[in-house]
Amino acid sequence: MNFSHILNSKKIALSVVLSVFLTFCTCKTFAIQHEEHAAEAAAETEHEEKFEPSEVILEHIADSHFFHVGGHISFPLPVILYTDKGFEVFSSEKFEHGHKAHQGKYYTYALVKDKIKVVDAEGKINEEAKVYDFSITKNVASMWLSIVLLLVIFFSVASAYKKREGKAPKGLQSFIEPLIVFVRDDIARPNIGRRYNSFMPLLLTIFFFIWINNLIGLVPFFPGGSNLTGNIAVTFVLAVITLIVTNINGNKYYWKHIFLPDVPFWLYPIMWPVELVGVISKPFALMIRLFANITAGHIIVLSLISLIFVFKSAYVSLVSVPFVVFMDVLELLVAALQAFIFTLLTALFIGTAVEEHHH
Amino acid sequence: MELVTPEIGLVFWTTVSFLILFFLLAKFAWKPIMKAIDERERSIEDALLKADAAKEEMSRLTNENEALLKQARAERDQILAEARKLKEQIVAEARTTAQTEGARMLELARIEINNQKALALTDVKNQVAALSLEIAEKVLRKEFEDGSKQDALVADLLKEVKLK
Amino acid sequence: MIGSIAALGAGLAVIGAGIGIGQVGGKAMEGISRQPEAAGKIQTAMIIAAALIEGAALFGVVVSFLGLK
Numbered sequence: 001m002n003f004s005h006i007l008n009s010k011k012i013a014l015s016v017v018l019s020v021f022l023t024f025c026t027c028k029t030f031a032i033q034h035e036e037h038a039a040e041a042a043a044e045t046e047h048e049e050k051f052e053p054s055e056v057i058l059e060h061i062a063d064s065h066f067f068h069v070g071g072h073i074s075f076p077l078p079v080i081l082y083t084d085k086g087f088e089v090f091s092s093e094k095f096e097h098g099h100k101a102h103q104g105k106y107y108t109y110a111l112v113k114d115k116i117k118v119v120d121a122e123g124k125i126n127e128e129a130k131v132y133d134f135s136i137t138k139n140v141a142s143m144w145l146s147i148v149l150l151l152v153i154f155f156s157v158a159s160a161y162k163k164r165e166g167k168a169p170k171g172l173q174s175f176i177e178p179l180i181v182f183v184r185d186d187i188a189r190p191n192i193g194r195r196y197n198s199f200m201p202l203l204l205t206i207f208f209f210i211w212i213n214n215l216i217g218l219v220p221f222f223p224g225g226s227n228l229t230g231n232i233a234v235t236f237v238l239a240v241i242t243l244i245v246t247n248i249n250g251n252k253y254y255w256k257h258i259f260l261p262d263v264p265f266w267l268y269p270i271m272w273p274v275e276l277v278g279v280i281s282k283p284f285a286l287m288i289r290l291f292a293n294i295t296a297g298h299i300i301v302l303s304l305i306s307l308i309f310v311f312k313s314a315y316v317s318l319v320s321v322p323f324v325v326f327m328d329v330l331e332l333l334v335a336a337l338q339a340f341i342f343t344l345l346t347a348l349f350i351g352t353a354v355e356e357h358h359h
Numbered sequence: 360m361e362l363v364t365p366e367i368g369l370v371f372w373t374t375v376s377f378l379i380l381f382f383l384l385a386k387f388a389w390k391p392i393m394k395a396i397d398e399r400e401r402s403i404e405d406a407l408l409k410a411d412a413a414k415e416e417m418s419r420l421t422n423e424n425e426a427l428l429k430q431a432r433a434e435r436d437q438i439l440a441e442a443r444k445l446k447e448q449i450v451a452e453a454r455t456t457a458q459t460e461g462a463r464m465l466e467l468a469r470i471e472i473n474n475q476k477a478l479a480l481t482d483v484k485n486q487v488a489a490l491s492l493e494i495a496e497k498v499l500r501k502e503f504e505d506g507s508k509q510d511a512l513v514a515d516l517l518k519e520v521k522l523k
Numbered sequence: 524m525i526g527s528i529a530a531l532g533a534g535l536a537v538i539g540a541g542i543g544i545g546q547v548g549g550k551a552m553e554g555i556s557r558q559p560e561a562a563g564k565i566q567t568a569m570i571i572a573a574a575l576i577e578g579a580a581l582f583g584v585v586v587s588f589l590g591l592k
Contacts, residue, residue: 062362137368137369140369140372151388161391197393209377236365292584341574
């Protein structure tokens with residue numbers, strides 16, 4: 001397995017150029033957004049002038065019921081609620097950026113810190129009414145965008161393969177093919193072994209899903225900018241899929257290793273919990289790793305931008321913008337690396353589950 | 360805390376979307392792509408193997424040709440050598456035959472010559488004898504044309520006989 | 524206050540992971556310089572080991588996230 005070709009390839013130069021370009025966009029749009037915040041802060045009368053970087057950052061990496069385009073423009077997204085009385089569907093426009101409560105069919109809802117809560121007539125939060133939020137949030141919309149992108153890319157590549165059967169790859173095909181071959185030869189085959197072929201679709205889907213969403217998360221302006229792979233719910237689902245696939249494919253050696261390990265039988269009561277914790281903790285670590293890496297990257301970039309507003313001086317940007325450029329380039333690497341590591345570890349776990357015994 | 364609590368809505372939508380994405384891609388993208396890549400790789404491998412085999416065949420043929428050529432050359436050399444030997448043998452034989460024949464013919468010629476010479480000599484001797492006789496006859500005849508002479512001779516001869 | 528203490532904890536977790544990953548990277552370099560032909564395999568093993576150590580550090584970081592409101 002030699003990865004040096006990844007670093008040596010011409011594509012890295014291309015991506016560096018692209019990332020620099022994107023970073024300038026970052027600065028611009030963040031600047032716009034922060035101006036907005038500053039303006040809002042100013043508008044919210046002078047009694048709260050202090051810029052709170054941690055609040056702003058947390059707001060940016062959290063999910064939202066609006067899709068910000070820039071400035072004061074943002075798309076409202078559909079709100080879907082499941083309450084104990086039934087479903088409710090309305091547009092998030094009704095909240096007017098969280099300033100107003102909305103009278104639904106069953107309850108009155110309000111946005112509290114971008115979370116939908118049931119409120120009573122006086123605006124007090126009613127904790128008793130159960131409401132589950134199935135809204136199409138910014139992250140869901142962004143995920144669908146990524147899915148559409150993936151489908152378009154890979155359907156066109158697949159049709160190219162059908163059209164140009166047996167010929168050398170061309171265009172997009174020749175960009176995608178090395179990646180697919182890389183997943184097959186460097187991730188699936190060495191870690192899973194003989195049965196790698198049946199897990200290829202899952203590994204490829206996970207790899208490209210995580211990668212494209214990491215990249216979309218790095219795009220600072222409208223269709224991007226969501227923190228999807230840095231959201232614990234998404235990584236949770238991916239990790240659970242890994243957990244399920246690993247365990248339903250576990251062969252008898254895998255289960256024997258967990259329930260009847262080669263230790264004296266009186267150690268079994270100790271070994272079982274340890275092994276079961278091991279089974280759970282591996283996907284758990286996957287979940288935390290992806291979430292924390294992507295979130296940390298976003299937090300660092302946002303913190304560097306926030307410095308400008310903390311010090312209230314445009315000259316700070318002379319320092320923070322180069323750092324942001326550097327971080328964004330690094331994040332491009334991290335985006336690919338985390339997708340690679342998630343896929344590699346998934347392959348490794350599946351490999352240990354389907355491995356024939358050699359003892 | 361809020362940051363590390365999965366929200367039910369996003370979990371639900373991620374699960375649904377990811378599964379749909381997985382099945383769509385698995386069916387319509389990964390399957391044909393993997394198949395095409397595998398097939399192409401197999402065909403490339405086949406082509407390489409075939410090229411190798413062809414190369415091997417080629418070198419085998421070349422070797423064979425060379426061997427044949429070598430053999431042919433050796434054969435030709437052998438034939439040439441044999442021919443040369445034969446030629447020499449024939450020439451030598453011819454020479455010895457010619458020499459013996461020549462010698463024999465010379466011998467024959469010598470014998471003939473000797474014979475002829477002997478014959479000629481005998482002939483000459485005979486002729487000389489005949490001629491001498493004739494001459495002698497003629498002389499005698501002339502001598503004894505008159506009786507006196509005959510008497511004189513007889514008288515001489517007789518004289519001689521008496522003397523003895 | 525809790526947030527600050529949590530941040531301190533995150534910092535401590537990162538120290539441990541930093542030392543760990545440094546060890547992994549250093550040893551991998553040694554291994555590669557000793558056996559350059561095995562560079563690919565060593566790199567993969569190194570990335571996996573680094574990712575696992577990083578996982579431990581990230582647990583610490585996540586615990587510090589818990590300290591946030």
